[in-house]
Each structure stands twice: as C-alpha cells, then as structure tokens.
Amino acid sequence: DTAVSxxxxxxxxxxxxxxxxxxxxxxxxxxxxxxxxxxxxxxxxMFSYNNKExxxxxxxxxxxxxxxxxxxHLNLHINSLELGDSAVYFCASSxxxxxxxxxxxxxGQGTRLTVV
Amino acid sequence: xxxxxxxxxxDSYEGQEVNITCSHNNIATNDYITWYQxxxxxxxxxIIQGYKTKVTNEVASLFIPxxxxxxxxxxxxxxxxxxxxxxxxVGDMNSGYSTLTFGKGTMLxxxx
Numbered sequence: 001d002t003a004v005s006x007x008x009x010x011x012x013x014x015x016x017x018x019x020x021x022x023x024x025x026x027x028x029x030x031x032x033x034x035x036x037x038x039x040x041x042x043x044x045x046m047f048s049y050n051n052k053e054x055x056x057x058x059x060x061x062x063x064x065x066x067x068x069x070x071x072x073h074l075n076l077h078i079n080s081l082e083l084g085d086s087a088v089y090f091c092a093s094s095x096x097x098x099x100x101x102x103x104x105x106x107x108g109q110g111t112r113l114t115v116v
Numbered sequence: 117x118x119x120x121x122x123x124x125x126x127d128s129y130e131g132q133e134v135n136i137t138c139s140h141n142n143i144a145t146n147d148y149i150t151w152y153q154x155x156x157x158x159x160x161x162x163i164i165q166g167y168k169t170k171v172t173n174e175v176a177s178l179f180i181p182x183x184x185x186x187x188x189x190x191x192x193x194x195x196x197x198x199x200x201x202x203x204x205x206v207g208d209m210n211s212g213y214s215t216l217t218f219g220k221g222t223m224l225x226x227x228x
Contacts, residue, residue: 004159035218041201041220041221042218042220043154043160043203043218044217044218045216045217090159090160092159103148103150103165104162104165105160105162106162107158107159107160107161108159109157109158109159110157110158110159
C-alpha cells in the first residue's frame with residue numbers, strides 16, 4: 001500500500017494552461033504539504049495544511065492554490081502556467097507530535113511538471 | 117530558523133563507513149535534528165532524528181555533541197544503493213515540517 005500517492009507522475013503542458021496535481025495519504029496524518037524541487041535540486045516548501053490551518057509560503061505566486069476536500073487529500077491547482085513552473089512537485093504528510101516524539105514526513109514519488 | 121551547512125558532495129567505496137557532518141550554529145532549544153535521504157526520481161525518505169547525544173536505528177547513527185551546534189550522520193558499511201542525496205534539517209518539531217527548510221544536501225556517491 002502506497003502511503004502518499006500523487007497523480008500524475010509526469011505532466012507536460014503548454015504555457016497559460018491550468019492544471020491540477022492530486023495527492024492522497026492513507027496514513028491518517030493530520031498535516032499535508034506541497035514542496036517544489038527545481039532544476040538545482042533545492043527542495044522548498046510551498047504549503048502546509050491541516051484541518052485547522054493553511055500555511056502559505058509567501059514566495060509562492062497566488063496562481064498556486066492548494067485544495068483540501070478532506071483530511072486525506074491535498075490537491076495543488078496551478079493557474080496560467082509559466083515556463084518557470086517547470087519542476088518536480090512533491091506532496092508529503094506527517095503527524096505533528098510534541099517534543100520527544102519522532103516526527104517523520106512521508107513523501108510521494110513526485111510529479112514532474114514540464115511547461116512548454 | 118536554524119540554517120544548516122553540509123558538504124556538497126562526498127565519495128566513498130562499498131563497505132566503508134561514511135560520516136556526513138552538518139553544522140547548525142544557531143540551533144534553538146526546541147529544535148530537533150532530522151536527516152532525510154533522496155534517491156533520483158523519488159521523494160525524500162526519513163532516516164533518523166535526534167535531539168542530543170547519540171541515536172541509532174537499523175539504518176544509521178546520529179551523533180550530536182553537547183553544544184548541539186553540529187551533528188554527524190553515520191552510515192555503516194555503505195553499499196552502492198546508498199548513493200543518494202542526504203539532507204540535514206533543524207527545526208521545532210512542535211510545528212511539524214511547516215517551518216523546516218531542506219538545504220542543498222550532500223550528494224554521496226558510493227563506488228565499487
């Protein structure tokens with residue numbers, strides 16, 4: 001059973017299009033995340049979301065919007081795609097714990113987005 | 117946020133022990149140290165996490181000195197399959213991963 005799954009794995013699209021990437025976790029975690037890994041391999045957090053709060057990285061353009069229909073899903077919608085949006089996008093989830101507890105994030109296999 | 121510094125790359129041979137050191141001079145009292153491994157075309161995978169002294173699991177050991185300004189990930193007897201990028205993260209686990217930053221990581225290349 002896949003813990004965190006994202007679809008599609010590859011996405012090629014033209015500039016200006018709107019696309020969505022879906023993410024589901026079956027771990028019962030209360031927090032989910034979206035990360036972007038660019039061509040230089042830097043892994044940057046874009047959003048984190050639990051049923052209480054959406055935390056947005058201020059550097060993320062408002063063309064990117066997370067949508068969470070329920071606790072197990074956090075989809076990423078991107079409007080008006082640009083060439084610079086080409087990257088690998090990773091979904092992750094974790095169960096927030098207190099001090100003394102291992103807090104492990106589980107990542108999906110990634111979605112390679114190519115904007116042409 | 118605590119900033120981390122790691123070597124960009126390391127080379128090793130099969131069967132050797134590999135130690136990757138991460139510097140985090142401005143680590144805060146509530147911060148934990150966490151290491152992740154990432155293979156090409158895959159998402160990062162949790163390796164180990166610690167607060168002080170030494171932590172060991174079936175995969176690796178994590179050594180943290182008393183001042184906690186650095187930490188060392190130790191991989192015993194590496195194999196070719198340990199070739200990957202290793203990330204050191206430092207942050208307050210009370211906030212989950214919302215405030216944690218993945219640095220550039222260390223690219224470990226294991227050769228036969």
